Amino acid sequence: MALELLPDGTFKKLTKVQTDALDRYYKRENKKDLATEAIISGLPIILGVSIASIAYIFRDDIKEKVISALEEEAIGRGLWVAKVITRFIRGEQQRTEPQQPEVTIQGNVLTRCQRYEADYVTQNTIAEGIPFVGVPLQALAQLNTIQSMKIEGCSRPSIIPESQWKQG
Numbered sequence: 001m002a003l004e005l006l007p008d009g010t011f012k013k014l015t016k017v018q019t020d021a022l023d024r025y026y027k028r029e030n031k032k033d034l035a036t037e038a039i040i041s042g043l044p045i046i047l048g049v050s051i052a053s054i055a056y057i058f059r060d061d062i063k064e065k066v067i068s069a070l071e072e073e074a075i076g077r078g079l080w081v082a083k084v085i086t087r088f089i090r091g092e093q094q095r096t097e098p099q100q101p102e103v104t105i106q107g108n109v110l111t112r113c114q115r116y117e118a119d120y121v122t123q124n125t126i127a128e129g130i131p132f133v134g135v136p137l138q139a140l141a142q143l144n145t146i147q148s149m150k151i152e153g154c155s156r157p158s159i160i161p162e163s164q165w166k167q168g
Contacts, residue, residue: 079167086144096148113154120145120160143168 004014004022014022055062098115099122110118123145126138146160146168156165 082140082143083147085140086147096144098148112152113149113157116145116149116152116154117157117159120157 100115100118127134
């Protein structure tokens with residue numbers, strides 16, 4: 001007679017016949033379909049290999065899309081920061097005065113839009129004069145000029161690229 005654990009959680013001495021009956025009972029309760037068992041245990045491996053295979057096949061397309069999405073996000077956030085900086089510099093006043101004088105050295109009278117355009121052209125040299133931070137300063141100055149031109153109601157001059165005009 002062996003000491004066995006019964007399904008109700010108690011221990012009892014059982015004969016050989018009772019032990020065999022208890023073993024058959026446990027086998028019936030725990031019996032699972034072999035196909036179901038194989039699918040359940042192999043499914044995560046199959047899915048993982050499938051996803052990895054598809055990602056490997058389309059890796060170049062995925063890489064391009066991820067990089068372009070990150071670039072667009074960076075450009076958008078950088079433009080937002082630039083607009084905040086130019087609004088902060090401009091302050092409460094919406095209109096800014098162009099840096100170019102109203103009358104040129106030759107005696108020609110320039111409109112406000114022409115003066116802003118001349119400002120934009122002279123701002124192209126900022127990056128050359130100041131190392132390292134010249135490019136961001138030039139971009140901010142030109143963005144401020146474009147925003148001022150739009151507030152003034154000026155049309156886009158041919159010197160300003162369409163994409164840059166849209167960003168302002």
